[in-house]
Amino acid sequence: KAGVTQTPRYLIKTRGQQVTLSCSPISGHRSVSWYQQTPGQGLQFLFEYFSETQRNKGNFPGRFSGRQFSNSRSEMNVSTLELGDSALYLCASSIGTGQETQYFGPGTRLLVL
């Protein structure tokens, strides 16, 4: 069974631009969560989607948004990029809505110049 895949793996953007990241969960998994990982703040929860509905949201500004499609694939969008948005963005999938056994993808490394 293929693992969680994320595209693109690396991305360079400039301030003010917007970016869309994609995540394909493990087949059969219906829950997708997004995290931001930085050296200073560690892993921070962004949001969780289950059956195309956002179930939980972390403490991030409205510039960060996401959605989930009927095939469970998910996208995350960041608008009006800031230098501080440079981070590794991780997607994790799980079978259900609980936090037990989340499987992480390799992440998308975003650099904002």
Next chain:
Amino acid sequence: QQQVKQSPQSLIVQKGGISIINCAYENTAFDYFPWYQQFPGKGPALLIAIRPDVSEKKEGRFTISFNKSAKQFSLHIMDSQPGDSATYFCAASLLSGDKIIFGKGTRLHILP
């Protein structure tokens, strides 16, 4: 409070030694405490997890010790090997599905 405090930030252990990483939480409602292992260039992977109804869980060389009254839990890696060199994250959440809170990570280096 939603914080999970993890220490130490970095740790160097001789091969064959015991690596110990500690975490403390504040929200007594948390009922699921996983540990994740992350290698460079990879996403975190679930290593071992515990629920508060047990005080210890062991899987191979990895053991979680849980102290509910102190609101602390720790990861012990016995007979540490160079292949264990990675960043380790503790976390806490509600099994019902609330957002998961991660510690800031411990970078472990095992000397050959």
